[in-house]
Amino acid sequence: MAEDALPEAAERRLRSGAWSSGLSSADFAACLAMGLEPVGLVQGFCVMRWGWYGTGNPYMSPWSPYASSGGRGYSEVFRCPHYGYVMSGEHRTWGQNYEQTWVEDAWHQGFGSAYARLVQEAAQAGAHGVIGVVDSVRHLSDMSVTEFHMLGTAVVVGGATHPSGAPPWTTYLAGQRLAKLIEAGFMPVSLAVAMSSVRVWAYCMTDYLMEGRNFSWGGYGAQEVDQVVRARMAVRQIARKHVRDQLGGDSLHGARMQTSGWSLAEGDEVVECTLRGTRVRRYKDFGPVVPPVPTVRLT
């Protein structure tokens, strides 16, 4: 889809007199009270073919896949501690954690395209911002296809002029929560979303520990699985770093961190982390907040 053109039907719909909105009645009322007027329900889609070994992955290069993750990501090597023993050929003398930057790039391309299309629709409708954004990332049927979808309500701020050339601001918030955010001195700038992916190639100790076979090397009690712990910490830290890179000096409000992982073989796994939130800019200092008064509801 061309980046600078909306589908003809979408243009016609946005030009029509009536508007649509994804807001609940309560959120709609709260937005009107704030001076936000809905313009239309705007959406963005992007469907990506999804393969773990896509462009940029080290398996497709003539170089060792284990060298690094393209030289720009997290990578850590683990060595077998059983030096001097006679090993079978299956003994994993070496292991590595590495960031799958090509998977992250594909995810960001899909999410970024859907987001750009949502913002484009809003801009075309003359909106100042998009509120109550909802996004989803899901696999379509059994195919290696992933759909990125987001929708939100485009709004204009009554009596305000939008900075020329600036894209509409976006936020996951709507209604009362948005009103409270603004009253507290924060203005939403945009969504801040990032995904990270780390692959664990298990070395012998990780293999034994994740399969409960550590006794084969003389250990029996509970032990921490260092390689997996480091991978799972790293995947979260990388997601936070990616989001931080989008923030400038602004803050992230309402962060939601979600992780998932799946086992590939004995000890081998992939862990992924997505971090979402609204990038907010402070436009006034915190006023003194009076100590809250505790209440008991008589219901």
Add this chain to the structure above:
Amino acid sequence: MTGAEEPAPDVRAELRRAVTALASPGASGHGVTSDLSIDEALLLHSIGWEPVDLVCGVSVASVPAGVWSWGMGEIAVASDAQGLAFTGAVQRISEECRRVRGHGVVGVHVEVTVDRHHIDVELVGTAVRPVQGAEGGEVFVSDLSGRDFTLLHQAGWGPVGLAHGASFVYAPRRSAATSIRQTGANVELTNYTEAMYSARELAMERMQQTAITMRGTGIVEVKVTEGPMPFAGHAIGFSAWGTTVRLVADGHRYLQPRMVVPLDDAVVSFEAESLRG
């Protein structure tokens, strides 16, 4: 909780002012990242605290093969594994909190997964500190929300850390005669009941021992999970965790809450079914 009486701000004017801020570049430096709601952030601010950064801690501890096979008494290795994983995760989230100069972590989401060969613990929360506070000493980790943290603070109490205890116990085998006698009968399976009690006592005792080690007075918001393992029905697991607290003021401060009558009661609608009597 409600604020004291104040004139309502002109939200429309505030919004127009906020929009103009987008024309100027944001501040330089390190912004805040937080998973707290705006209500929680404001409540923290009202008691002189602020969020700093989103922090997390993870640990995975191995459970040796064979421990879930039928036996007697506690499955000590599995209990140790959960204790080790919890301690490791708390240690890592505390380190991250210290690194961002937080004094503690609030609103920690605790996720514990027990697998046949490993136990995973994941913690995510927001590091907080007093506004313009000095470098902190020992940091606390708490699963209390920002609102609960504020309430505790107002009452003169403070969180000390996350207390945790776990135990896995075998449900003893029934004798052949008992098994036959109980077949098809509606009777209590005392071996399971006893295993649950045994696991409960061990786990609760461990959790309280952790609280004592932290020099806490008590534990609030205790969460409990219990039941047979999905991969070993004869093994009963019991986990408990909560926030250890102690009095930090000179004495307990009574909050004396104000009573309010909300005017948004649910409407009782007419139900045709009621005509049947």
